[in-house]
Amino acid sequence: MAKINWKPGNMIYPLPAVMVSCGTEPKNYNIITIAWTGTICTNPPMTYISIRPNRHSYDIIKETGEFVINLTTESLVKATDYCGVKSGRDIDKFKVMHLTPSQGVEVKAPLIEESPVNIECKVKEIITLGSHDMFMAEVVAVNVDDDYLDEHGKFHLDQTSPICYSHGSYFGLGNKLGTFGYSVAKKKTKKRKKR
């Protein structure tokens, strides 16, 4: 076995493929699919999305300074792809994909009702990098679908059937392999967790 050396490029996969909604009123609401996203700080909660300046959503988000990250699921995979290949300059993606815009708490940008987790964000800084500009943003509210809350108020994200994006393809998540810290958990704790 030998390693093949490739030219520099991004090979960090899998990634989330999220639907980012933006706009301040129905006539300029839009959705863009984004894979260049992630968490950059726990407290204050900060995230980023990187967008090419030629995207229709780029101007909307730059102007309004806000957006919503909507997590995607197996039932949203077609809409996720569609919103990543069609531009809001030409069509209303909410309408064509039968998605429902709903009111956020802290931002005017719409939530996508069909998504189980809607993360409201306010832009703090735009960093010019090259092909993409990075919109660093603070998370100002999180909305979750109460269908996935159990009787103790615990949210079961796995039950939403999340998807990820890996090297050009969409995948569902496979089996659960462990929980945070399981590799060092004491036997007793492990047993308790099994129950």
Ligand SMILES: Cc1cc2nc3c(=O)[nH]c(=O)nc-3n(C[C@H](O)[C@H](O)[C@H](O)COP(=O)(O)O)c2cc1C
């Ligand atoms: C899975 C996937 C991930 C994408 N990730 C990004 C991204 O991170 N940044 C970006 O600028 N465009 C990304 N795109 C492309 C945009 O979503 C696409 O160009 C979209 O049509 C732009 O819509 P708009 O013109 O309405 O803003 C992605 C597309 C797909 C299918």
